[in-house]
Amino acid sequence: MRAYVTGGTGFVGSNIVKVFSERHGATVHCPVHRFVPAGTPGFSTERLDLLDDGAVQASVDEFDPDVIVHSMILNDFAAMYTDRDLAWRSYVGTTESLARAADRAEAKLILVSTDWVFDGTQPGADEDTPPNPVNLYGVLKMASERTALLSAERAAVARVSAVSGMHWLRDSTPRVQDGGFGYLVTSIVEALEAGEAFAVWEADNINMVASPSLASECAEVIWRIAADASATGVFHCCGADSVGRMELARLACEVFDLDVAMLASTAPDTGATGAVGEFPIPYDTSLAVRRTREVLNYEPPGVRELLARFRTERSTGDLAGR
Ligand SMILES: NC(=O)c1ccc[n+]([C@@H]2O[C@H](COP(=O)([O-])OP(=O)(O)OC[C@H]3O[C@@H](n4cnc5c(N)ncnc54)[C@H](OP(=O)(O)O)[C@@H]3O)[C@@H](O)[C@H]2O)c1
Known part of the structure; x- marks a missing residue:
């Protein structure tokens, strides 16, 4: 399979690239933006700004993919709110560009999306639950989902949520903790391993409950969507369990053999x-994995299993599971 992966140097994207190329032997091409991976990354790259529609069309034509996985985002809330035009073009515009390019290549387009298309009062939302985003990021993702599904001949949406795991190309995370679950487990493990306490944010105005996933397992589900010609529509790429922030923090301590007494709430x-x-x-953005189970014949792992795999990936420097 020939896979064109946008955002392949990002956190989730680096897992998609690794799972597709190393585990499944795909030939992967990544447009890279500001960060250029050092050495021989195991996939081909080219400098490309995905906002440049002409360059995107030429690049996809040249690579001639079987699948395009679109995981690039403008990962900057302040910039999104300050420059709404840039935000729209970065999310919806790039999806529209890639939908056109995918159709010309007769490729499937898979858009990586998020649990934040839901409003936080829809716990257990499944793949058919109508989204109702409450912030600009969720709106842009929902608009991108519709653009992918309605514009491309063959399209899928892969919603990932509360992602932990390895960034295979960079050592540091952009934030220690934020209003979502991203980077939370990594930051807890890094702090406690260094002998430092960690204060888990808890408040009514942040994402308190979610369905954690492991980035490499999300990538595995995305691979199955790519490999199955009949797999189109919306999929939920997350674990089987829904947990609160502190519950996840405690589980991470158990699985990584760290001292739970080093955790506090703030x-x-x-x-x-x-x-x-x-x-x-x-x-509460907990998700149900109903349609994904049925269509892909897939059983999502529980949160302990996902954390255990993350521990293995951290200690071995290689993909775990499957
Ligand atoms: N991380 C999570 O917890 C989480 C949760 C739910 C959903 N998701 C979804 O997962 C996907 C990936 O998120 P992530 O956290 O992995 O993001 P990330 O680490 O910030 O990666 C973003 C990627 O996009 C690239 N990029 C940004 N602007 C670009 C442009 N104009 N042209 C070309 N490339 C550009 C970046 O390259 P440079 O750095 O070189 O600019 C980087 O490779 C997104 O669709 C996101 O909505 C993530």
Whole structure:
């Protein structure tokens, strides 16, 4: 399979690239933006700004993929709210460009999306539950989902949620903690391993409950969507369990053999993030994996299993599971 992966140097994208190329032997091409991976990454790259529609069309034509996985995002809430035009073009515009390019190549388009298309009062939302985003990121993702599904001949949406795991190309995370679950387990493990305490944010105005996933397992589900010609529509790429932030933190301590007494609870640090409190964040974004189970014949792992695999990936430097 020939896979064109956008955002392949990002956190989730680096897992998609690794699972597709190393585990499944796909030939992977990534447009890269500001960060260029060092050495021989195991996939081909080219400098490309995905906002440049002409360059995108030429690049996809040249690579001639079987599948396009679109995981690139403008990962900057402040920039999104300040420059709405840039935000729209980055999310919806790039999806529209890639839908056209995918059709010309007769490729399937898979858009990586998020549990934040739901409003936080829809616990257990499944793949058919109508989204109701409460902030600009969720709106842009919902609009991108519709664009992918309605514009491309063959399209799928892969919603990932509360993602933990390895970033295979970079050592540090962009944030220690935010209003979502991203980076939370990594930050807890890094702090406690260094002998430092960690204060888990708990408040009514942040994402308190979600369905955690492991980035490499999300990538595996995305591979199955790519490999199955009949797999189109919406899929939920997350684990089988829904947990609260502190419950996840405690489970991480158990699985990584860390001292749970080093955990504390605190209010979000609005000064550090500049985000919490500035826009609405969905409270409970737990997901159901109903259609994904049926269509892909897939059984999502529980949260302990996903954390155990993350521990293995951290210690071995290689993919775990499957
Ligand atoms: N992380 C999570 O917890 C989480 C949760 C739910 C959903 N998701 C979804 O997962 C996907 C990936 O998120 P992530 O956290 O992995 O993001 P990330 O680490 O911030 O990666 C974003 C990627 O997009 C690239 N990019 C940004 N602007 C670009 C442009 N104009 N042209 C080309 N490339 C550009 C970045 O390259 P440069 O760095 O070089 O600019 C980077 O490779 C997104 O669709 C997101 O909505 C993530």
